[in-house]
Amino acid sequence: MRQESTYADSFESKKERIYDGLGVSRGIAIGPAYLYARDELHIDQHQIDDSEIDEEVSRFKRAVTRSLKELGKITAVAQEKLGSQSAGIFEAQSLMLKDETFLTSVEERIRNSHNNASFAIQSFISVSRSRMEASGSEYFQERANDLLDVQDRLIRNLHRGKLLSAIEPNSIVISSNLTAADIILFSRRNILGCATDFGGPTSHVSLMARGLGVPAVINIKKVTKNIETGDFVVLDGFNGRLIVNPSERTLTGYRRLQERYQELLENEKALVPLASETLDGECILLYSNLEFQEEVDLVGKYGAHGIGLFRTEFLFLMNGFHDYDEEAQYQTYKEIVSSISPKVTTFRLLDLGGDKMLPMSHREHNPFLGWRGIRILLDKPELLRPQLKALLRATVDGPLRILVPMVSHLKEIEQFKRILEEVKDEFRAKEIPFDEDVPIGIMVEVPAVAIMANRFAEEVDFFSIGTNDLTQYMLAVDRGNNMVADLYQELSPSMLSIIKLTVEAAERKGIPVSICGELASNPLATAVLIGLGVKELSASPTFLPEIKRVVRSVRRSEAELLAKEVLQIFDAEVRRKKLMKWIRNHAPDYYAFLCESEGSSAET
Amino acid sequence: MIVEQVQVRNQAGLHTRPASMIVREAARFSSDFFISKDGYEINGKSIIGVMTLAAEQGATLTLTFEGEDEVDAAKAIVKIFEEGFGEEL
Numbered sequence: 001m002r003q004e005s006t007y008a009d010s011f012e013s014k015k016e017r018i019y020d021g022l023g024v025s026r027g028i029a030i031g032p033a034y035l036y037a038r039d040e041l042h043i044d045q046h047q048i049d050d051s052e053i054d055e056e057v058s059r060f061k062r063a064v065t066r067s068l069k070e071l072g073k074i075t076a077v078a079q080e081k082l083g084s085q086s087a088g089i090f091e092a093q094s095l096m097l098k099d100e101t102f103l104t105s106v107e108e109r110i111r112n113s114h115n116n117a118s119f120a121i122q123s124f125i126s127v128s129r130s131r132m133e134a135s136g137s138e139y140f141q142e143r144a145n146d147l148l149d150v151q152d153r154l155i156r157n158l159h160r161g162k163l164l165s166a167i168e169p170n171s172i173v174i175s176s177n178l179t180a181a182d183i184i185l186f187s188r189r190n191i192l193g194c195a196t197d198f199g200g201p202t203s204h205v206s207l208m209a210r211g212l213g214v215p216a217v218i219n220i221k222k223v224t225k226n227i228e229t230g231d232f233v234v235l236d237g238f239n240g241r242l243i244v245n246p247s248e249r250t251l252t253g254y255r256r257l258q259e260r261y262q263e264l265l266e267n268e269k270a271l272v273p274l275a276s277e278t279l280d281g282e283c284i285l286l287y288s289n290l291e292f293q294e295e296v297d298l299v300g301k302y303g304a305h306g307i308g309l310f311r312t313e314f315l316f317l318m319n320g321f322h323d324y325d326e327e328a329q330y331q332t333y334k335e336i337v338s339s340i341s342p343k344v345t346t347f348r349l350l351d352l353g354g355d356k357m358l359p360m361s362h363r364e365h366n367p368f369l370g371w372r373g374i375r376i377l378l379d380k381p382e383l384l385r386p387q388l389k390a391l392l393r394a395t396v397d398g399p400l401r402i403l404v405p406m407v408s409h410l411k412e413i414e415q416f417k418r419i420l421e422e423v424k425d426e427f428r429a430k431e432i433p434f435d436e437d438v439p440i441g442i443m444v445e446v447p448a449v450a451i452m453a454n455r456f457a458e459e460v461d462f463f464s465i466g467t468n469d470l471t472q473y474m475l476a477v478d479r480g481n482n483m484v485a486d487l488y489q490e491l492s493p494s495m496l497s498i499i500k501l502t503v504e505a506a507e508r509k510g511i512p513v514s515i516c517g518e519l520a521s522n523p524l525a526t527a528v529l530i531g532l533g534v535k536e537l538s539a540s541p542t543f544l545p546e547i548k549r550v551v552r553s554v555r556r557s558e559a560e561l562l563a564k565e566v567l568q569i570f571d572a573e574v575r576r577k578k579l580m581k582w583i584r585n586h587a588p589d590y591y592a593f594l595c596e597s598e599g600s601s602a603e604t
Numbered sequence: 605m606i607v608e609q610v611q612v613r614n615q616a617g618l619h620t621r622p623a624s625m626i627v628r629e630a631a632r633f634s635s636d637f638f639i640s641k642d643g644y645e646i647n648g649k650s651i652i653g654v655m656t657l658a659a660e661q662g663a664t665l666t667l668t669f670e671g672e673d674e675v676d677a678a679k680a681i682v683k684i685f686e687e688g689f690g691e692e693l
Contacts, residue, residue: 092620092621092624092651096652099651099653101649102652128652128656131644131656131658137617137658137660139616140658140660143619143620146620147652147655
């Protein structure tokens with residue numbers, strides 16, 4: 001306590017500054033900021049001793065090797081997806097890394113002028129760049145950026161392994177952007193929270209931060225420009241705020257909220273072993289959304305019934321598209337399936353496109369209406385077939401379901417099933433064991449599918465409603481666009497109606513249906529969803545206890561009534577009040593927490 | 605030593621792809637190879653060097669070859685310049 005008050009006193013003279021962003025992982029972090037320069041690599045200049053020369057040269061060489069390896073992978077992906085024209089740029093960058101003149105010059109600078117490697121690299125590159133920039137040709141001025149890319153890549157690799165140890169433990173990491181890999185790395189250093197200039201709510205960083213329970217706020221424009229390492233800050237993951245030099249009053253409010261949230265989490269631990277049942281004894285199945293193998297332990301920790309959605313994109317990204325062949329995939333799937341068996345794992349097939357991981361130079365005017373999900377997989381059997389084979393092989397290791405992303409036409413399912421049948425035939429011929437009845441499901445995220453859910457339900461074994469995309473497509477709103485973000489309403493009557501339609505169609509055909517979008521993790525929505533007939537929810541594991549708390553305070557008849565009422569409310573604010581009131585009446589202690597987290601932001 | 609004068613014939617100039625072609629071709633020979641433009645000389649086996657020439661269409665370059673296989677090297681490099689790197693002229 002003593003130390004805390006000293007903190008506050010010493011910052012009393014400084015003015016409180018508030019930056020707004022988007023809260024993507026809940027919780028409050030209070031502590032010193034640490035500025036993590038990921039994109040703008042800081043290049044320091046220092047002299048090295050004679051004794052350090054050999055090590056510095058080999059560090060440089062290792063960085064070159066690593067950079068070449070990275071570029072090799074990027075070139076291969078670009079080649080495959082976009083053809084040799086685009087891949088040429090990366091090939092040229094590889095040639096630059098093999099440029100003898102460059103390599104010799106850097107080594108000479110290290111040996112003769114005792115420059116550190118980063119500085120030696122920068123010296124050479126900056127001379128070359130300035131020549132190109134001075135050429136008066138727009139084209140060559142732009143190509144100077146290729147050199148800059150090469151330099152950044154090298155310097156990043158030069159520091160690899162060093163960055164981690166540079167991060168102060170128990171600090172709040174501030175960066176212009178973070179990768180999911182960064183977050184994993186940081187979580188090992190016990191970081192308190194993280195804030196970034198950019199990023200989206202469904203980006204992998206956000207998912208990762210939620211999974212690890214690290215408070216995170218993204219999209220705080222220019223936060224990195226306004227903050228310094230060591231600044232004392234409060235990070236509010238509930239309301240998406242970063243407060244620099246908080247006043248005594250602000251700090252007191254946030255400490256209270258932090259304690260309150262801690263209590264809530266403690267209470268939730270007690271909920272983990274309890275059944276996910278409504279007051280009238282109906283079981284609501286709660287599943288986890290995951291995307292990293294490292295997260296699998298969370299399924300047990302948070303008491304999930306299984307994995308409702310395992311996104312496989314990241315497995316490919318982490319392992320490299322080219323190296324992640326059937327055998328490598330099989331190893332991962334097998335390990336995941338057997339570690340949570342007898343609980344079920346639902347693997348979603350590689351879901352590229354939209355905003356996800358197509359090579360940077362593949363640009364579409366309208367990616368969300370373009371080449372994505374199953375559309376890509378059907379065009380690229382070299383991606384689809386190995387994944388199907390690996391998944392089929394893993395069916396003998398435990399219960400496994402296959403989920404097909406971004407279906408919009410019946411024909412796509414027919415084509416997909418034909419390919420699946422061919423793969424099965426091949427297995428039968430080779431006598432490779434697999435589960436003949438492996439369930440095949442589709443993502444319901446396009447209104448065209450939801451409206452015809454009756455027909456689609458005849459073709460598949462289960463549905464998974466992806467509310468994030470469904471909301472975007474249904475309401476014609478890009479949630480990342482600030483101009484229209486307020487129109488993105490997952491609980492609008494149109495959304496509730498289409499969810500109801502889908503759930504009822506599935507019910508009639510006797511196939512299970514789950515909700516796997518963000519809506520599933522919103523405790524305000526839980527009762528309404530149950531009222532619409534939803535019996536399965538899949539969310540990031542850390543949300544499950546909270547959802548369970550609401551489930552355990554619901555009676556079906558009441559939930560149905562609530563759903564009926566909310567279906568008539570077109571005003572988002574009125575709807576919200578209605579749902580808050582419902583929580584107040586049914587889960588009062590949770591309501592107190594919800595109010596507290598909102599009150600804190602009102603005060604500041 | 606062999607000295608040749610060449611012109612950049614393709615529309616786009618000595619951009620990344622032609623620069624890679626020159627460097628790759630030059631690497632097949634053991635002779636030293638230099639390119640100069642307006643008094644600025646670079647090593648023709650260095651892609652970064654070639655790109656810093658910022659040579660646009662119509663630019664005149666002086667190529668210098670020196671070594672055992674200088675004749676073959678000069679022939680090969682001059683040829684790809686004349687063909688405009690297989691690009692639009």
